[in-house]
Amino acid sequence: MQIGMVCYPTYGGSGVLATELGHALARRGHSVHFVTYAQPMRLDRFQDNIFYHEVETPSYPLLEFNLYTLALAGKIIDVARYEKLDVLHVHYAIPHAISGFLAREILKGDDGVSLITTLHGTDITLVGLEPSFHPLVKFSLERSEAVTAVSQHLLEKTRQSFDVETTIDVIPNFVDTTVYKRSVSDAMCRQLRRGDEFILMHVSNFRPVKRVQDCVRILQQVRQHVNARLVFVGDGPERSDTERLVRELGLFDHVTFLGKQSALPEILSAADVFLLPSQQESFGLSALEAMACEVPVIATNIGGIPEVVRHGETGYVAELGDVARMARYCIELLTSPKKLEAFRASARRRAVEKFDIELIVPLYEQVYARALQRSA
Numbered sequence: 474m475q476i477g478m479v480c481y482p483t484y485g486g487s488g489v490l491a492t493e494l495g496h497a498l499a500r501r502g503h504s505v506h507f508v509t510y511a512q513p514m515r516l517d518r519f520q521d522n523i524f525y526h527e528v529e530t531p532s533y534p535l536l537e538f539n540l541y542t543l544a545l546a547g548k549i550i551d552v553a554r555y556e557k558l559d560v561l562h563v564h565y566a567i568p569h570a571i572s573g574f575l576a577r578e579i580l581k582g583d584d585g586v587s588l589i590t591t592l593h594g595t596d597i598t599l600v601g602l603e604p605s606f607h608p609l610v611k612f613s614l615e616r617s618e619a620v621t622a623v624s625q626h627l628l629e630k631t632r633q634s635f636d637v638e639t640t641i642d643v644i645p646n647f648v649d650t651t652v653y654k655r656s657v658s659d660a661m662c663r664q665l666r667r668g669d670e671f672i673l674m675h676v677s678n679f680r681p682v683k684r685v686q687d688c689v690r691i692l693q694q695v696r697q698h699v700n701a702r703l704v705f706v707g708d709g710p711e712r713s714d715t716e717r718l719v720r721e722l723g724l725f726d727h728v729t730f731l732g733k734q735s736a737l738p739e740i741l742s743a744a745d746v747f748l749l750p751s752q753q754e755s756f757g758l759s760a761l762e763a764m765a766c767e768v769p770v771i772a773t774n775i776g777g778i779p780e781v782v783r784h785g786e787t788g789y790v791a792e793l794g795d796v797a798r799m800a801r802y803c804i805e806l807l808t809s810p811k812k813l814e815a816f817r818a819s820a821r822r823r824a825v826e827k828f829d830i831e832l833i834v835p836l837y838e839q840v841y842a843r844a845l846q847r848s849a
């Protein structure tokens with residue numbers, strides 16, 4: 474199949490997922506054409522059957538606002554016509570589903586293209602609820618040949634908030650467990666761990682919904698019982714305030730900010746516990762990547778997280794903002810080596826048995842095939 478893939482290229486789960494899906498589809502013999510405004514973060518290695526088309530947004534003094542939605546639609550039309558796309562798979566509805574819809578309508582005189590929209594999270598639970606966007610999201614979902622959501626929770630939220638009758642398939646996010654596996658690097662451990670300290674880790678884009686500062690407060694409580702360090706991976710709007718909080722609480726010597734990193738399996742493998750105290754999370758891809766590296770997850774019982782993290786088995790979930798409880802769960806795991814070992818094994822097993830790339834990618838191929846039949 475000739476597949477067009479539209480996503481956000483920056484750090485963030487939806488772009489990561491789209492890129493990994495593209496790589497997997499290309500390995501399975503499809504041609505995958507990424508159409509985005511910048512090279513996606515994980516499109517960093519050459520692979521047969523993968524192509525990248527950059528969207529350029531024209532500027533003119535009159536055009537005070539960025540016309541990305543239209544520029545993207547124009548680029549999709551161009552790629553679809555000349556690369557003979559069969560399907561166009563857009564990740565995150567805003568504005569990609571609208572651009573995809575526009576392009577598909579304009580392409581109707583040509584061979585046509587089937588539109589598949591994958592919902593990832595705040596396109597439904599936050600941004601899509603903006604009164605000016607809501608009708609556009611609803612319309613574009615109803616006009617897509619297929620819609621998928623990354624968790625049952627997100628599917629239910631979509632039905633509640635958008636009242637759409639369209640069939641929505643839940644296709645959970647996935648991880649390549651041959652890449653994301655425990656791979657302990659001595660050099661990495663030497664750099665991250667001082668002496669016998671345990672490592673708590675958080676990976677995100679530091680957006681407010683991640684509640685990154687809760688991780689610092691958890692560390693503060695954990696350190697009253699156990700020698701532990703907090704390692705932050707990623708960057709974003711909350712980073713400066715978080716650094717300030719670390720200094721205010723006198724934790725400067727016990728927190729490491731690594732910034733954006735690509736060697737995630739090695740870094741995650743150095744962790745003892747992964748923290749995800751988010752306020753919203755339709756899935757929590759970073760938690761799954763940690764689990765694949767045998768790291769138990771302590772998270773909020775929000776959104777789709779409980780579909781990923783099994784409470785009392787692969788980690789623990791707690792109420793939003795209940796820092797004290799999350800700290801207690803950390804202490805419980807870090808002070809019982811047998812329990813920690815059992816949780817590590819269960820986390821890996823769940824990632825392999827439920828969310829491995831080889832299990833999930835064929836589900837997308839089935840959706841593509843159905844969408845093609847539908848548009849035919």
Ligand code: GMT
Nearest residue numbers: 485486487593594595754755756757758
């Ligand atoms: O929805 C967002 O704010 C952004 C989006 C992203 O691009 O990272 O995150 C969502 O998609 C991820 C991949 O499917 C999920 O793992 C995240 O849970 C989800 N984030 C939220 O729901 C806040």
